[in-house]
Amino acid sequence: MTDICLGIIGYGGMGAWHHKFLTESVPRIHVKGAHDVRGEALEKAEAAGLIAYPSLDALWADPDINLVTIATPNDYHKPLSIAALQAGKHVVCEKPVTLNAAELEDILAVSEETGRLFTVHQNRRWDKDYRVVREALGSGVIGEPYFIENKVQGSRRSLHGWRGHKQNGGGMLLDWGIHLLDQIMDLIPSSPVVSVCAHLLSLYTTEVDDNIKLLLRFENGVSSLLEMSTNCLIPAPRWHVQCGQGTLVVENWECDGKILTLREEGEMTWEDDIIYTAAGPTRTMARRPAYTMKERPLPEVAVDLTEYYNNVADAMEGRAELIVKPEQALRVMRVVDMLFASAEKGHGLACRI
Ligand code: NAD
Numbered sequence: 001m002t003d004i005c006l007g008i009i010g011y012g013g014m015g016a017w018h019h020k021f022l023t024e025s026v027p028r029i030h031v032k033g034a035h036d037v038r039g040e041a042l043e044k045a046e047a048a049g050l051i052a053y054p055s056l057d058a059l060w061a062d063p064d065i066n067l068v069t070i071a072t073p074n075d076y077h078k079p080l081s082i083a084a085l086q087a088g089k090h091v092v093c094e095k096p097v098t099l100n101a102a103e104l105e106d107i108l109a110v111s112e113e114t115g116r117l118f119t120v121h122q123n124r125r126w127d128k129d130y131r132v133v134r135e136a137l138g139s140g141v142i143g144e145p146y147f148i149e150n151k152v153q154g155s156r157r158s159l160h161g162w163r164g165h166k167q168n169g170g171g172m173l174l175d176w177g178i179h180l181l182d183q184i185m186d187l188i189p190s191s192p193v194v195s196v197c198a199h200l201l202s203l204y205t206t207e208v209d210d211n212i213k214l215l216l217r218f219e220n221g222v223s224s225l226l227e228m229s230t231n232c233l234i235p236a237p238r239w240h241v242q243c244g245q246g247t248l249v250v251e252n253w254e255c256d257g258k259i260l261t262l263r264e265e266g267e268m269t270w271e272d273d274i275i276y277t278a279a280g281p282t283r284t285m286a287r288r289p290a291y292t293m294k295e296r297p298l299p300e301v302a303v304d305l306t307e308y309y310n311n312v313a314d315a316m317e318g319r320a321e322l323i324v325k326p327e328q329a330l331r332v333m334r335v336v337d338m339l340f341a342s343a344e345k346g347h348g349l350a351c352r353i
Contacts, residue, residue, distance in 0.1 A: 074169030143244030171208030197348035
């Protein structure tokens, strides 16, 4: 048996995913058991070969368990994380780590006191579409970005189960919003967010937001529009990034897309006459001549999500720093707090986060 032995709290959709993923792909972490408040979920865990702990105390009392993954509805993340840390376990918490920044600060104080690690499962930092954007921007081939659009547009309308309830920390901002905010803030780690504006609509839910647009401005001059919908039958590209020397589009999760950059040798000249387009006369918005641009494929990237848990294991063994750092999660949650405040006030807000 490996030295790293995991207990899962909340054996629903994501709890079972963590079990399967670790068993198949990260053999150095042994998944020993699970606790859930539902008898059915405990039976499912047992049928999948796990010890089903009937109570939290039974899980805390198992000396083999040194790591806990929390995969319950969002409102339980804070109390369960604190209890696990106090029981001497290291903690991986599902996203959104908490409902607000103050709750996360409370967890981090206990992590500090107990000397146990605390991290968040921000798995979408390993999504291929995100890595393609990160790689392309890092290569410098399209210059510095100034507008980054990061969108996930579904069409199933309502939100499933507890995700529709405010008390459980439901809603799109806390669900997919957290992923897209984590991506954009990982992309721009050191320039503060200086203003936010949130449009949170509740089209098919009564308690929480379900179709949302978030606008962020960073001090370095980058603006980012994040959008999540549940009623969009014709989605916009997953990523649309405008930079000084070109434009990048990633259409979808499959990473179809392209980069267009400006050719140095093919400088554009302005026509003396106005240009007649299908939508009438214009010079400014007429299509740029093709000879002034160069099409490039999106960069090839290798992504390996096992890096996430392997890093947690390395950090537990004192051999690495956590990749998903608590202070990064706190920065995201502080922006989330501002976004909710912006939506409530109905206008944008200045900040420095
Ligand atoms: P789910 O409803 O499928 O499962 C939640 C489970 O938690 C249920 O079995 C429920 O009985 C159990 N539970 C509820 N309260 C509990 C408690 N106090 N103690 C122990 N068990 C409890 O939900 P899900 O889709 O698996 O989501 C769980 C978490 O995972 C959420 O925080 C969600 O945001 C997150 N999630 C993350 C991703 C990702 O890609 N990182 C994807 C989906 C969900």
